[in-house]
Amino acid sequence: MIQRPRGTRDFTPEEMGARRYYESMMRSVAVSHGFREVQTPIFEHTELFTTKSGPGIVEEMYAFKDKGDREICLRPELTASVIRFFVNDLTNYPRPLKMFYFGQCFRYERPQAGRYREFFQFGAEIIGSATPEMDAEMIGLAAAILERTGLKDYKIRVGHIGVLKGMLAQAGVSGDTALPILQKLDKKMYEEAEPLMKAAGMSADSIEKIIATTKVTGPLSVLDTYGGEAGEYLKEVFAILAQFGFRNVEVDLGVVRGLAYYTGIVFEVDAPKLGAEKQICGGGSYSLSELFGGEKVFSTGFAIGFDRTLLAIEKEGQTAPKLLVDAYVIPVNDKTRMKAYEVAALLRRNGISCDLDIMRRNMGKNFKYADAIGARRTIIVGEKELESGCVNVRDMSSGEQKMVPIESLVQHLKG
């Protein structure tokens, strides 16, 4: 027997039903917000990701040389590809350019709960100019998608990288010195952040202040004591989000996402029920296009961990509706078989989902099968009925059965 590669999954018909259900839900919410879908290759030049995230990530990717001796990797995320796409081909599109995507990504990591080597991301990016509206639109889309899925237990925590950056700058720490400090603060590793700040020459007072700031969370009012450019910007974003009517959104100045390319708003979403791998969404505004050789443009985006989101939804006890077939056509015997195929084709051509006996089984078995697949109705094609141009339509939940002329069958089933 050949096993599937580590960290990958096969999906059963039931699982795929649920996955496609939520996937199309997310797509339609994005479309309803004026976003359009894009798709990029599943493999890219390794350089794309090392340019974005540094050489270290090669260790965590499926990277290899192809037959033409090119350095190739399976994409570990989608933002880099979408921005590459923009820089290559989409720079003349009217802005704001609002795009979304859905697809699998690959990371060579140790699998654990909610972490797979092949996983799926749903994400969106806006390329345009730096306005609070654009950030609010982005956070709003993430919020709308999560809200629509029916997930209950989550908080969208929104911060602004400029708040802590500004405080560090005021204390005389900026640029390359600030970055590692921000990374530690993002992870709430204060014991490790403190010596770094001391070494950078910060006073005990400003260290204490900055640590306190990373712990500021709650409704918009917590920002009252935080003025400054970043604070004002955040307030504007929240004002717009309030107009959009989203709940489950709060301020968290400790969200920093210690990555060099984030420039302003940053946000994260956790689903607490998930355990160690509980982050289901992350995003913010960033500046990447110039790294890939394009003009510097303001962008904002997010990615939702599709698999984790589904896990969280399941843990809350929600299930996706099952995909059932409208009708199952049963020939009573071999003499009516050909006629049954014709009836099935008639229904299918008219948009009625329909299955039929292709195992040449007897009626009893066919009813059992129709029941097992959850067919709503069975269409019994028998000699007696055919004499008057009819078939028997049986409602599988009530057991009621009715003679229906074939010429009005489609209408009868649709009505």
Place this chain on the structure above:
RNA sequence: GCCGCGAUGGGGUAGCUUGGUCAUCCUGUGGGACUGUGGAUCCCUAGACUCGCGUUCAAAUCGCGAUCGCGGCCCCA
């Protein structure tokens, strides 16, 4: 890369401590009872000890390693 736990038909399991009949049961699959009516019942059939090495007269059972899974660490673009 690190730590811990685990792996028996498609799914769920008994057996493992204390090695010794044809590996248990439920469910699901296919067929039949049932050549014109499902969800029930009965019968038949097929289907598993993750893999390798070792210990032993004898291994599902004990040991080592690998693989995969689960939980966590690191990381999380």
